Amino acid sequence: MRYSLVNRVRGTFLGAFLGARLADQHISHLGEMAVVGTKSLISLGRFDLEHWLKLQNQLSVGAENHQSWDKILFTTIPLAIFFHESPAKLRSGLLQLQNLWPDDPVVKDTTLILGYAIAQSLNEKLDHQTFIPSTVEFLHQTDTQLPQILEKVNIFVQQGKALAQVEALLAKEEPLIQSLAIALYCFLTTLEDFPLTIGRATHLSLKQQDVRGILAGALSGAYNSSLGIPINWQILAAATELPTWGLSNFVEMLELADKLVAVWSGVYNLAPENSAIAPTEDSISLGFTPLSIFAAPHIIRPR
Template sequence: MRHSPINRFRGTLLGAFLGEIATGDIQSQSSLDLGRMAVLGTESLITLGKLDLDDWIARQQQESLHLAATDDISIKIILATLPVALFCHENPIKLQKNLLNVLKIWEDDPVVRDGTLAVGYAISLALTEKLNSLTLIPQIISFLGQTPTSIPKKLLRVQNLLEQGAGLSRAQAEFAKEEKLSNTIAMAFYCFLSTLEDFRLAVLRATHNGNFKVQDATPFSSQATGAITGALSGAYNGIGSIPVNWQVLLLQRNSPTWGLSSFSQMLELTDALVAVWSGVYDIALNPRELVAQEGCEVALLSVYAAPRVIRSR
């Protein structure tokens, strides 16, 4: 295995965060809301060990995260589903089912649905080490199935650009002239696949507008492209591919991250998600269930398992 699951889980969520703030607007409301939604979903999966829509809704209502139907919110929804993509990555059928289920929390939008499935499936292939840059887009289109949206067409345009060796300027001319969700997703896939082994370069390209004057452009468009690109590249290359100085900068600042108290807490949350996904039992969370009364003394129970009895969920 090229990278461990924990390496890729961390790479995905940290990649999305760093890709989002690469524009320099770390404290924007869009950034905080986007990340908070992903954190709440992660906390729900850790607590319950499964996807529970009622719990997701309750947590968002408690945080007063109300969503309106805009492209900005659509990107937030796609990134809010990243914890589900990670948690169900090893089973494509389960992955598709749970991603479609979690989307029921928000308004049904075919483009959001296809974008969520495209990003989630790419992350799934990366984590299972089945992602091939030459076949990824055809595989995603097959995973989406029959759909009325333009996302398959846009992804095929990305494939053509990659086969032609087209540069960033040409890709921007193709996809950055309009503020459309499908164009943002296509641009993110272009930046990821055109610099497959280089997280830093992929993110910098995704957040660089060059000399293009995008009509009605907003800062969030660069944040969104950077966040999706960062999640994809982080899943494929792992946390080790993220520049050390980028990580150190966040640790030194120790500033609130996506509604958490610090960047370190974000890593701890990711590690807890990996533990729950893998079936590791956290004694600290359920101490009473693993203790035995011996007179006046309390001793931890010893739990043993025969070799090779641990199976995939």
């Protein structure tokens, strides 16, 4: 295994957050639903849409304020992580998640593509040569133009087109499709370079830089893990206060990410007091007490 699952999951959240932060300093309620969704998965150990809806209704702002693309994409991340090992469960869960916002085929397909890409990286199966064809297959039947757009992106990557050319060729596409295509292009052409990926994705003349930042950041963060993100960037994220997310700072988001992995992997006796998270010189790490026990799902049995 090139990177641990914990580091890849941290990288996914960190990447999405940093991508949005670099594009737009005003992140406000960006991750509020992602936080409550992650907490729901941790507390129940399963995905329960009704529980997500209940938690959403308890938020300080109405559900209508959670329908922007950046918030929807960020909300997709915890579910993609939780179901990353099962394409069928991943697809089913992401389709159920669409009930949190108004029906939009392009939004649906975009969340499916993001979730699938994250899952492929977490499973260490993402191959830049086969990623686009397998993603189109995962989308299955759709009324949107995204399969054709993905094929175009694949051709752009193979031909080595400059980013400015890609931007011009996609200029007439609707904004979300355009943002997804550019984020995928930036990711696939600089797979091993997290800063360059989100730097290219967010420093364009087009609108929706925050959406491209989240997409490119989540994709590259999952692929390169938190170890591939510069430590000074991690410190910047860790110090960010997030009262509108229901968190003191982003370190608490990483703590939730670690707990999500623990629940997914079958941790026994998980409790808030059993973990502590703190910045270190080379990473942001979570420490569990020696009493915590890990195993694959359904392996631990009652004594």
